Amino acid sequence: QLQLQESGPGLVKSSETLSLTCTVSGGSLSSSSDCWGWIRQPPGKGLEWIGSFYHSGSTYYNPSLKSQVTISVDTSRNQFSLELSSVTAADTAVYYCARHEYIGYYYMDVWGKGTTVTVSS
């Protein structure tokens, strides 16, 4: 059974870079059609897509976050990572990684449990 687990520091200082890793178990990042990505949820607010990468190697980012975000993948470790630079208090959120399964269209069928990141001044 496919499982995703987020990991990384729970506290990041303002203006620094937030770095998180998603470890995939029970499946492979090298799947020919799936897509993998990051979503966040600020306290008491809704979900916001951050960015995703396709099996082809292409990455796509939320236009509102594009200047801050980098998503990378390490297939040898079955992990993918998120870097968010120059963080502010507005980046405090629960961060989720998720698989986007493809069956002619994508949908996020498997999610990690999420990891809470607080940006401190």
Add this chain to the structure above:
Amino acid sequence: QSVLTQPPSVSGAPGQRVTISCTGSSSNIGGGYDVHWYQQLPGTAPKLLMYGNNNRPSGVPDRFSGSKSDTSASLAITGLRAEDEADYYCQSYDGRSASWLFGGGTKLTVL
């Protein structure tokens, strides 16, 4: 403010039927992109509830159904149960911005 608009809250008594709407535009739902729904119980990660407008993943009761028309989609829940109390999010793709979008979320309260 989300590009996909949902009512902030809905409520219903046990056994009743409720619907949650999700309104988009011609660049997303109206552009032929599918709508998916997620259920988020308090303190937990979102869970896929409906995909491809009206398809239920294994394990989701048939009390949940989805539909899509023009620039909108709806999630219907019949036979409301206490355990349905959660936040519900719609999601689609926006061709103009090349982005996945979430609605702002709807909090369902079972009275």
